[in-house]
Amino acid sequence: MRTTKIEWTERTWNPVTGCTKQSAGCAHCYAETMARRLKAMGMAKYANGFLPTIHPEAINEPRKWSKGCRIFVCSMSDLFHPDVPFDFIDQVMTTIRETPQHRYQLLTKRAERMAEYFSNRPVPSNAWLGVTVECINTKARMEALKTIRCQSVKFLSCEPLLEDLGEMDFSGIDWVIVGGESGPLARPMDPNWVRKLYAQAQEQQTAFFFKQWGTYGADGVKRSKHANGKLIDGQLVQQMPCDK
Secondary structure (H helix, E strand, O other), rough: OOOOOOOOOOOOEEEEEEOOOOOHOOOHHHHHHHHHHHHHHHOOOHHOOOOOOOOOHHOOOOHOOOOOEEEEEEEOHHHHHHOOHHHHHHHHHHHHHOOOOOOEEEEOOOHHHHHHHOOOOOOOEEEEEEEOOOHHOOOOOHHHHHHHOOOOEEEEEEEOOOOOOOOOOOOOOEEEEOOOOOOOOOOOOHHHHHHHHHHHHHHOEEEEEEEEEOEEOOOOOOHHHHHOOOOOOEOEEEEEEOOO
């Protein structure tokens, strides 16, 4: 069933591709690099490279997947990018609502636009809502997420984690994903930033998923992300939230 290397999901679905940079975490975007590569390979879906592009022909893909799975929506984009019309997002939500066997993970850096969208629309019960919080000046996204009325999982992606996020109030947050940056231009992640988030998640009974150290290991040495691994002080911590 797994068709992606992203460990916290099982499939990806991209009814939208392409994006524009929003914050510090976007500096070395893996999706942008991949989109350019796919364009060079002649893949029709990426003819526009990394320009935001909607794909109506992809809207029904999850209906073909009969076995229920976790699906990361727009791994190659941001569903709530301002260039994506609300009426197209409505179509995405219809597919989500009509395929209840799946759990859809919606992750955005445009938390305010997601909150605006759901201010007068119900959140599908099988949609998990998440925002990226990679540095202190993006913590407001978490607060915007908390304003959305939702009966399903709410989560944070602190990847790439770029600095100490300080004290975190995880009330209303069910899941925290943390990871370091990978690639030739990766920025190192201090192990103490990770330990602090993990300790706060444990204290507040929030599920914690540590994805990877990335290009820089816990010892600060630059090597392959596979060699650096994904252990926190010798422990694998990859908790999943309780589905609601």
